[in-house]
Amino acid sequence: MKKPDILQIGPYPAWDQEPLDEAFAVHRYFEVENKTAFLKQVGSSIRGIATRGELGASREMITACPNLEIVSVYGVGYDAVDLDACRERSIRVTNTPDVLTGDVADLGVAMMLCQSRGMVGAERWVRDGSWAEKGLYPLKRRVWGRRAGVLGLGRIGFEVAKRLRGFDMDIAYSDVVEKPYAEGMTFIADPVALAERSDFLFVTLAASAVTRHVVSKEVIAALGPEGMLINISRASNIDEDALVDALESGALGSAALDVFEGEPKLDPRFLTLENVLLQPHHASGTVETRKAMGRLVRDNLTAHFAGSALPTSVL
Incomplete structure (x- = not known):
């Protein structure tokens, strides 16, 4: 046949x-x-x-x-x-x-840890001799016990939240409706309000015309100069121009990104920024x-x- x-x-x-x-x-x-x-x-x-x-x-x-x-x-x-x-x-x-749910959630949490603790820069600090010449690496920020927001509590968002519980984090989420399985989490319908109460904001939404740029200039501003944005969903969920502007000006503290508009040819401004962790869209990248x-x-x-x-x- x-x-x-x-x-x-x-x-x-x-x-x-x-x-x-x-x-x-x-x-x-x-x-x-x-x-x-x-x-x-x-x-x-x-x-x-x-x-x-x-x-x-x-x-x-x-x-x-x-x-x-x-x-x-x-x-x-x-x-x-x-x-x-x-x-x-x-x-x-x-x-x-x-x-792929578990692996994507793993990478999102790993990016949060890596960026918050400055692990890429710290590794470079050892390799280039700065540790021996300059002494201790500059202090970074803790993760445990802080406030996390999950934008989109579907399969991946829920797995991220489960992992964050292990860090004793105060977890809130935003979705179309309150989820019955989100025990111990705070429901906040408005993404701006969610960002405002978050130290770390995870974007785990499925992408659609409705969610395009849901992480708007207003959401980014609400996350603020001490906040971190972690995207393991789709680039279209974020207003990328507003994101780069905020990272450049310091209006947003930092970001950890696995997806980009026009990837793999991402906005070259990202490559000049020290406050963003860049990953090559490999959240599901395990054998x-x-x-x-x-x-x-x-x-x-x-x-x-x-x-x-x-x-x-x-x-």
């Missing part, structure tokens, strides 16, 4: 690529230079798209595949997929939630999680073409 034709938008590790190639007829979009011509050539045969969260699938790409049935996203975020275009043609969309994500991408595709229920559908 003929294997279903799949359009692969970005590369996967070998442990995912090999079983994907075995199960499907894979057309590697990311390997060709003339992508428009490539889509004209293979588009009519494509029944599925295998993509990554940050790459998604545009309306143009979806339109070029008239027999498309499913878009399977390697990642929890699917905001880069044109959902309206998929709805219009009843195209299914899946993602890979849960399997264990990436293997589980790849397996779930294939499981969704396999289930669809077998006529079975999709393990993790979003549309």
Whole structure:
């Protein structure tokens, strides 16, 4: 029986690529230079798209595949997929939630610790001889016992909050509605008010048109010159221009960021700032999680073409 034709938008590790190639007829979009011509050539045969969260699938790409049935996203975020275009043609969309939740939460908390205690600079202080020449490293700020805000108490936000409890932190959160599972946490509906009472503000929202720039200039100002912003969600959730301005002026104390507008070509102003920790969008970047994500991408595709229920559908 003929294997279903799949359009692969970005590369996967070998442990995912090999079983994907075995199960499907894979057309590697990311390997060709003339992508428009490539889509004209293979588009009519494509029944599925295998993509990554940050790459998604545009309306143009979806339109070029008239027999498309499913878009399977390697990642929890699917905001880069044109959902309206998929709805219009009843195209299914899946993602890979849960399997990456713990690792993303881990990195968010690690970034908070690393930035608050100045660990990157301190490591450099040892390596460049400053410890021997200049003495002790400048004092930094503690984490335990302070106030944390979690903007978006979904899967990842809740796991972040669970970890913060281990530091005896005073935890508040903001979401659309109060969550029954948020025992011991304070619900604050307004993101500005949440930022105002937080020393550390974690952004763990799913990205959408509604949440675009929810971390506004006002939220950043409320967090203030002693506050830290940690983003392990999507860059679009933050007004990045306002963020850089506040970091430059000292209106915001510091930030720890795993995502950026236009990544990997981020705003060059970030590279000149000492009060921001920069990470290369790798919150889910462990061997264990990436293997589980790849397996779930294939499981969704396999289930669809077998006529079975999709393990993790979003549309």
